[in-house]
Amino acid sequence: MHGGRALPYLLIAPATFFLAVLFLVPLAQTVALAFQADGAWSFANFSTMADDLNFHDAVVNSFRLVAVAVPVQFCLALGMAMMLRHVRRGRDILLWIWSIPLGVSDLAAGVVWLAILTDHGYLNSVLFHLGVIDEPTSWLTYETPVALFFAVAVAEIWRATAIVLLILVAGVQVLPKEYGEAAAVFGASPWRGFVSVTLPLLKPSIQTALILRTVLAFEAFAVVLAIGGNNFPVLVSEAYHWQHFNQDTGVAAAYAMVVMVISIAATLVYLAVLRTPPGQRA
Amino acid sequence: MTASRALLLTGLTVVTAWVLVPIWLIAGSAVGGQALISTWPKPFWPVSASLSQITEFLAIDGVWPSLLISVEVAVMCMIFSILLGAPAGYALARFSFRGATLFRLMVLLTRAFPVAILALPLTVGFIRLGVYDTPLGVALMHTTLALPFAVLVSASLFQAIPRELEEAAWVFGCSRISAALRVVLPLALPGIAATAIFAFVISWNEVFAASVLTVRNRTLTAYLLAVLSESPLYTQFTGGFLLIVPSVLFIFLVRKQLFAMWGIANR
Numbered sequence: 323m324h325g326g327r328a329l330p331y332l333l334i335a336p337a338t339f340f341l342a343v344l345f346l347v348p349l350a351q352t353v354a355l356a357f358q359a360d361g362a363w364s365f366a367n368f369s370t371m372a373d374d375l376n377f378h379d380a381v382v383n384s385f386r387l388v389a390v391a392v393p394v395q396f397c398l399a400l401g402m403a404m405m406l407r408h409v410r411r412g413r414d415i416l417l418w419i420w421s422i423p424l425g426v427s428d429l430a431a432g433v434v435w436l437a438i439l440t441d442h443g444y445l446n447s448v449l450f451h452l453g454v455i456d457e458p459t460s461w462l463t464y465e466t467p468v469a470l471f472f473a474v475a476v477a478e479i480w481r482a483t484a485i486v487l488l489i490l491v492a493g494v495q496v497l498p499k500e501y502g503e504a505a506a507v508f509g510a511s512p513w514r515g516f517v518s519v520t521l522p523l524l525k526p527s528i529q530t531a532l533i534l535r536t537v538l539a540f541e542a543f544a545v546v547l548a549i550g551g552n553n554f555p556v557l558v559s560e561a562y563h564w565q566h567f568n569q570d571t572g573v574a575a576a577y578a579m580v581v582m583v584i585s586i587a588a589t590l591v592y593l594a595v596l597r598t599p600p601g602q603r604a
Numbered sequence: 605m606t607a608s609r610a611l612l613l614t615g616l617t618v619v620t621a622w623v624l625v626p627i628w629l630i631a632g633s634a635v636g637g638q639a640l641i642s643t644w645p646k647p648f649w650p651v652s653a654s655l656s657q658i659t660e661f662l663a664i665d666g667v668w669p670s671l672l673i674s675v676e677v678a679v680m681c682m683i684f685s686i687l688l689g690a691p692a693g694y695a696l697a698r699f700s701f702r703g704a705t706l707f708r709l710m711v712l713l714t715r716a717f718p719v720a721i722l723a724l725p726l727t728v729g730f731i732r733l734g735v736y737d738t739p740l741g742v743a744l745m746h747t748t749l750a751l752p753f754a755v756l757v758s759a760s761l762f763q764a765i766p767r768e769l770e771e772a773a774w775v776f777g778c779s780r781i782s783a784a785l786r787v788v789l790p791l792a793l794p795g796i797a798a799t800a801i802f803a804f805v806i807s808w809n810e811v812f813a814a815s816v817l818t819v820r821n822r823t824l825t826a827y828l829l830a831v832l833s834e835s836p837l838y839t840q841f842t843g844g845f846l847l848i849v850p851s852v853l854f855i856f857l858v859r860k861q862l863f864a865m866w867g868i869a870n871r
Contacts, residue, residue, distance in 0.1 A: 333695035334707055337755060338689045344715050344722070344748045349724030384706045398619075405615050418859045419620055422627070425851025427809030429825050433844025434630045440837065444629050447645035458644055480626060488862060534715070541718050544811040544829055548840070551833060558812065565816055571724055578720040588755070590714050 352582075355575035367572040371580075374573075376555040381580075384556045386471065389541045391478045395535060396528075398479070399486035403494050404516070417491065424484040431481035432548025436462075439473050439549070464553040474554055477545050482538065486531045493527025494520075529596040536592070537585045557581050622784060627848065631732045638838045659731065661842040671846075676806060677823055680743035681750055681807035682800045688747070690796060691756025695753070697762035711752045722748060723813035730817060737780050737819045750803035757802075761786065761795040798861035799819035801854050808850060818868035 359366035371377055402420060406413060423431070437445045441458040449455045461469040503524065505515040521528075543558035552563075561577035564570045633640065635653045640646070662668050693695075723745060727736060765788055773783035780796035789796075814825060814826040822830065828843045835843075855862070 330695040330699035330701040337692040337751060338707065340688055341710060341714065344744060348725045352721045355725055402619055405612060408612055413774045416616065418856060419863060422623060422852055422855055425805050425855040426848055427811060427825060429811050429829060430844045430847040433840050435621040435627045437630050437841050438626060440771055442642055442644050444646055447718045449646045537716055548832060558720055562812065565724060575724050578718060581718045582721050585716055585718055604719055
């Protein structure tokens with residue numbers, strides 16, 4: 323073929339150019355923005371960030387949210403994927419329904435759970451019927467930090483379990499049935515087979531799901547603003563505030579840097595801990 | 605066996621309810637009328653349903669334009685992602701060339717970086733280019749989010765189409781390009797359509813970049829986030845419901861491809 327050598331490069335050129343301009347350049351610029359103040363290189367933005375009243379809360383809240391939401395999502399999705407293996411009729415419709423939250427933005431998910439958890443909301447109506455409370459009660463103020471945290475966590479879990487489920491289901495689908503059958507033949511209980519055969523085989527999918535979910539959970543912010551307003555600061559909501567209300571891109575960039583460093587560190591940890599040696603892949 | 609069957613059915617029912625009940629309740633809050641907001645205790649079955657709350661919401665100053673902008677941005681993002689992503693995917697699927705691994709790595713890397721880190725400096729750059737506060741600017745930003753997905757998914761779509769079909773077309777005198785367009789593309793079309801719809805949903809749902817990159821020409825998500833604290837609850841609920849409706853429809857449309865897409869995208 324004439325030009326056969328150049329063709330693949332021509333085909334990837336537009337995408338490469340696009341990503342270079344709109345991904346690599348902004349990435350470098352954010353670093354510059356974060357480490358520059360008044361035209362000189364400095365840590366001023368980072369010290370402004372660290373001195374900010376909300377900084378400590380934002381870091382703690384972000385980590386707490388990830389620490390609760392991601393494991394729950396993972397276990398829930400794994401349970402759902404395992405249940406689906408035993409479903410024959412109606413599997414497709416179940417999968418569709420269960421993946422609906424995939425299309426829901428974190429802003430919309432926040433609003434949905436606000437409707438349920440607000441003073442005159444559905445949760446309080448249930449509690450009223452059960453005789454737990456007599457009148458509308460507030461759960462989402464700074465006076466009820468624990469309830470507020472769980473409200474945000476529930477909304478995040480509700481929205482983003484679907485993505486973990488999809489990745490795991492996709493992984494389960496390519497698992498060879500023979501391995502599980504072999505385990506059963508040698509007398510392994512279903513639980514034993516699950517822990518010793520299914521889980522290790524699913525490791526690549528589990529790794530992908532955990533990386534994606536952890537990175538995205540550190541990015542959650544609209545869900546937090548919708549449910550808790552400013553009562554529950556997280557890292558990205560602080561970045562949004564510094565950019566939007568204080569018009570200070572430098573400090574916002576410093577927050578973005580923190581999120582980036584955490585994301586990369588989390589990714590590396592998952593890559594190392596859940597490594598699949600070549601040759602062991604299913 | 606019946607006991608475990610019952611357990612399974614219970615599990616399936618609980619999970620399905622967990623997913624659907626919140627959507628049912630927000631739908632109820634969006635069509636139940638403004639009086640429902642302060643009703644106590646709340647009925648779980650809407651007493652009256654009307655679309656008046658939705659039409660009133662759309663009549664609020666700024667809502668209708670932002671809805672149109674959201675659609676405009678998402679359509680642009682969809683087109684850009686496919687036009688840039690499908691050729692790159694084809695290259696990854698059909699050629700082995702130096703730099704292919706590096707390219708794949710760059711594409712994968714974009715997924716590991718937070719939106720904030722890409723969107724913040726673009727506010728400065730976009731003002732200089734004259735695309736700040738325009739649908740085009742937001743669409744460009746959203747394309748960086750959807751493009752990696754489009755590249756990887758289309759690569760695996762093309763990989764799944766037998767090379768022999770293309771080679772047969774060459775034998776019958778098709779050029780490389782016309783074989784790709786007339787033989788491979790039609791076969792890959794359902795998958796590409798699903799990828800396009802997914803790019804639409806990614807853009808439609810994105811909040812941070814859209815909020816940071818716009819001032820007056822806001823998308824629906826950016827508009828809702830900006831007015832969140834000063835809006836009455838029924839406005840928030842109606843807005844939230846309207847955000848969900850298209851996504852649910854789109855997920856329904858791509859349900860067949862969804863799992864194939866994720867199974868592939870994760871290898």
